[in-house]
Amino acid sequence: MKSHGLRNKGALWMTALSLGLSAVLPVVSVNAASPPTVPKLAWKGTITMGAWVFTPTAPGQKVAPGTVRQTALLTLANEFEKMYPGIHIKFLSPNYGNDPNFIRTEAAAGQLADVWDAQYADLNSGVIPHGIAVNLAPYFKKSNPYVSGNKEWGSYMSPLGLAVSQAPNGAYYEINGDYIATAFYYNKALFKKAGISKPPVTWAQLLSDSRILKAHGIDPGAHRPYWSWWSRLFLSNFLGIPTLKQLLSFQPGNPSITPQDEVVGYQKGILNPLKNPRVMAWWPVVKELYQYWDKNVSAVPVLNAPTSAVTGSTLFNAGKVAMTYSGSWEPGLWVAGKQKPANLGAFNLPSIANTSRYATTYDSTTTVGGPSGGFQYSISTPQADQTMSQPGKFQAVLDWLRFMSSPRADQMVVNQWGVTIPTFKGSHPLPALRSLTSALSKPWYPVFGFSDVSVSAHTQIFKLFQEYINGFISFASAKQQYAQIVQQAVQQYSAQNH
Amino acid sequence: MGLGPKVYTEQMASSVKAHEMRQHPAVRTKRRYSWKTALVAYVFLLPTLIAIALFSYYPALSALLGAFTNWNGFNPPQWVGLQNFAQAFQDPIFLASAKNLLIWSLVGLPLSLVPSFVVAELIFHLRSTRAQYVYRTVFVLSFVIPSVVTILIWQYIYEPTGLLNHLLISMGLQSWTQSWIADPKYALWAVILMGFPWVNPFNLLVYYAGLQSIPAELFDAAAVDGVSGLQRIAHIDVPMVLSQIKVLLVLSIVGVTQNIVVPLIMTDGGPGNSTTTPVFYMYEQAIQYGNYGYSMAIALMLFVVVMALALVNIKYFQAER
Known part of the structure; x- marks a missing residue:
């Protein structure tokens, strides 16, 4: 097998992004x-x-x-x-x-x-x-x-x-x-320019770093508000291990939470946004981040964006924003970009443990990807x-x-x-990616928040979440609409798979 | 003052119509060709008719039947009767899209018809024929710009850091800046008002051709009677190009109803469903969700609405004759 730039450089950066994951392969x-x-x-x-x-x-x-x-x-x-x-x-x-x-x-x-x-x-x-x-x-x-x-x-x-x-x-x-896998990526030079010496390790630090960068005239970050990434990170965390295990138990022996588990969870009230405040308590937390991050990117339709629309990745690779959140394919793009890969780094999702009274200590990093x-x-x-x-x-x-x-x-x-x-x-796996294999041996607790239950719900939830994140609808309105979409999705799923 | 402009118009129009009828090819050839000759003509037309039937009417008829089925685009369709239609009238997104279309039509149709007419008038009444030619060319040249390019330009204009907001800031109106196509309060208006100054080259040409066909004697007579420019437009130009206006109205209704490109490229029907139109929703149901039966039911309802409007228009034309 021939060696190539992407593999070597990608591997180097994957070492960084996979920090915090222990190797239990x-x-x-x-x-x-x-x-x-x-x-x-x-x-x-x-x-x-x-x-x-x-x-x-x-x-x-x-x-x-x-x-x-x-x-x-x-x-x-x-x-x-x-x-x-x-x-x-x-x-x-x-x-x-x-x-x-x-x-x-x-x-x-x-x-x-x-x-x-x-x-x-x-x-x-x-x-x-x-x-x-x-x-x-x-x-x-x-x-x-x-x-x-x-x-x-x-x-x-x-x-x-x-x-x-x-x-x-x-x-x-x-x-x-x-x-x-996915990770946050950051521009070391822009962080240094704003006087920030190391990447954030908590959500509060991520927000404060974004504020500091903005105060220094630097665009802190860019990312389209991709619902199912945030729901997996936050909803899974906010539900907490005992509830996640309860969801998992609906299909004994299955190591992952499935759409069917979510539907049963809704029927039992665990995932009903009108009955369990944890289901949507994380929305304002994520919204706060997007208040600092680039509006030109967060406003672009998430699912079917025009090909010409700007992305977090393109801005990041052009050195115009300090952070983005992307997949493990991202380092490969750096090779072709204008930035020197040495100036770029990666960090895992900062701890969200103290972001709300509903937040738990469950590390949901691996649920995305x-x-x-x-x-x-x-x-x-x-x-x-x-x-x-x-x-x-x-x-x-x-x-x-x-x-x-x-x-x-x-x-x-x-x-x-x-x-x-x-x-x-x-x-x-490649040696640099070996730490990611730990995720394979653990139960997987990704809660998609019903966007995987039906494709129609998928589209509607993505759009609704983006409206809320960009501040165009209130939390109360978002809650009402989300509850309606979820109810329809559950009914549709139940009818199709009765 | 002699005869009023309205009388001039009616008399001259009657005279012109009679002249046109005498010159009409159908009138001239009716007695000349035998049925054998006509048969040959029909034989030559047959391949085209077959192609139209196969590629235009057959898909439309298939969609007509498909509207009463549950079909995912692959497996055999299942007959569900009127279920898709009942679903549509209980579907909040479809109802929202119908409301959006209504607003788009009420605002978009005048924008489609009036500015083009105004520009056609201005060009037509220029004294210099060379100037007429130049201005006509300038406006019509935009015809060659693909609509996608126009949409992308407007997308840039509407961006939070786009041209429109820059313009507002430079005028000291920073508080007026908005996320024009990202905010559901403004998105529909932004896409409707896209394309300023709303001069449609096709409509412009149709109006211009209509104005050119008005006999010069009418303008001369009106000038002798001291008719003002606005009176001339109201009593000569508009009545004489009324048939063009009616045709453009029908085409504009069809155009607005079938307008999928703008929401598809610019907003994806969003934010939320604020720019979703029935035809966009139809596309979304078919292509993204694989609900072809439901999608065809929406298409059928659109067809019925457009056809009804077209029939009203045809009936109106016939009554006039």
């Missing part, structure tokens, strides 16, 4: 690359794949500064083709997939790729209609013949990845093999992809998915990108 040895026996495949032809961020870079194609020349999947494809002469793996454009509208349109015409990328939330919520992706649950219980000694394909997948990937009907429409990276692949049904009705093709495609989802393959592919960590047992 259970080390499992990587399985051998060559399985002892492989199934015979009668079908011959081309398997098409939309690999999104892991799409192999075309030979001779120049890559932009800060981006990675992807080769890992191509290497795996070559191995598979060598094993099965007559089968060819064709990678489609990096833009292929990961967009529900695109997937739905392709599927409606029966010409979706054989294997494609989609976010689990889109597959499970029905935004990508059921019937487009094959339910892999029965195959997860069978062995993966490309991993020596394996008896159940799903046995080495991370429990967290499996938990979030399971649809309300029990189906698994994808494999889920990586984990992504999670198993929603790029390694999420599905197989098309014959309805979505007419070529899948060819005799023997499904088995060939399934075997390709099995082959490229061994722990060895997961590690190869995910680490080359350098932004996320592979999650299959037996795979190893």
Whole structure:
């Protein structure tokens, strides 16, 4: 595998952003690359794949500064083709997939790729209609013949990845093999100019640093008020561990809080904004931060912003704001930006323990991000992809998915990108990202605040939250509207999944 | 003073209409061509008609049926009768979007029709034909600017640190500065009033063509009788371009009703739902939520409203003849 700038620099900065997370990675040895026996495949032809961020870079194609020349999947494809002469793996454009509208349109015409990328939330919520992706649950219980000694394909997948990937009907429409993180990023030079020597460790310090920066004529920060990030950080914290465990108990054995848990939680009053003040007590806390941060960014529509709209990331990389809050892909952008990476740093969510009488000591940092990276692949049904009705093709495609989802393959592919960590047992993350794996071994308590219950609620809650954050509606009005949206979402979810 | 301008208008208009009728191609050719010749013409038209039927009418008819189904765009649709329509009338977002459309129509339609007419008048009555040509070109050139570009420019103008607020500050009106498209109190007005000075090149051309078709004798006669400029506009120009105004009114209604680009690009229907229009909501339901059945029900309701307005207009035209 070739080394590249992003990996090295990204790794360096991931060390910083993952401060505070202890490394509790259970080390499992990587399985051998060559399985002892492989199934015979009668079908011959081309398997098409939309690999999104892991799409192999075309030979001779120049890559932009800060981006990675992807080769890992191509290497795996070559191995598979060598094993099965007559089968060819064709990678489609990096833009292929990961967009529900695109997937739905392709599927409606029966010409979706054989294997494609989609976010689990889109597959499970029905935004990508059921019937487009094959339910892999029965195959997860069978062995993966490309991993020596394996008896159940799903046995080495991370429990967290499996938990979030399971649809309300029990189906698994994808494999889920990586984990992504987020952090606050800051400009050391601008902090120094304002006389601030170190990044904030508490929410109060974050606010006071923002005030100091502003007093020195420096734009303190920029970020669109992305509801589901703040709800996971704050709502999860404000509910506290005992309540989170109660939510988790609604589906015994499941390591993550799901939309179903939220719906039950609402019905029991735990997540009803009209019955439990904790549900919305954090809104004014977040609003205070945005009073200092750049209004040009916080006012831009969060979900479907014009491509020309300014972002926190662009302002930060141009050195125009002192802070932003973004994903672990951010350091990769610094390489291409005007700022010297040495002038930039990262810090985790400052402690929010004392922000309200409802705040708890639960560290919710890892609730944002999670198993929603790029390694999420599905197989098309014959309805979505007419070529899948060819005799023997499904088995060939399934075997390709099995082959490229061994722990060895997961590690190869995910680490080359350098932004996320592979999650299959037996795979190893890049050394600098290793501390992130601790999150995989813990129960995951992300409370999305119903934006994951229905796509309509998702849109409405994002818009409502932005209105409130920007000071255009009162808390009382926001509470009333939020309660209404949530009630409708719960009714809709209950009707669809009764 | 001799005959009033109104009488002039009616007499001359009657004369012009009779002349036009004699010159009308349909009148001249009616007796000349046999049915065989007509058949050949229809055969030549057939490919176009088939294409229109296939790509325009078939999708529209499909949507008509789809409005009564629950369909996610992939799996077979399920017949739900009038459920989608009942849902729409209980849907607070759809009702809010209908209210937004009403406001947009009441304010937007005059903005679409009046400034273009005023500019057409000003250009038409310039003495120099060269000056007419230059001004006409200047206004019509903006036709080539994609609407998306215009919207993005206005987005910059409306930004909290954008041109409009800078202008207000420079005039000492700092207290007037606002987050124009981020504040639900102002967002709808901001998007409606976007495009100052609201001169639509297409409307301008239509009006200008209408003014050009007014017989010069009418203006001469009015001038001899000492008719003022405003009287001429009121009693000659407006009545003579009334048919253009009616056509532009219908087109503007259709345009406002189907205006999705501005909310889609500029505000995403927000903040909240303050700039959501029914057609935007229709798009959102179909493309973002995958509720194609409900989306088509909204489309059908829009179709009925626009069709009703168009029928009223057609009936009005027929009555006039």
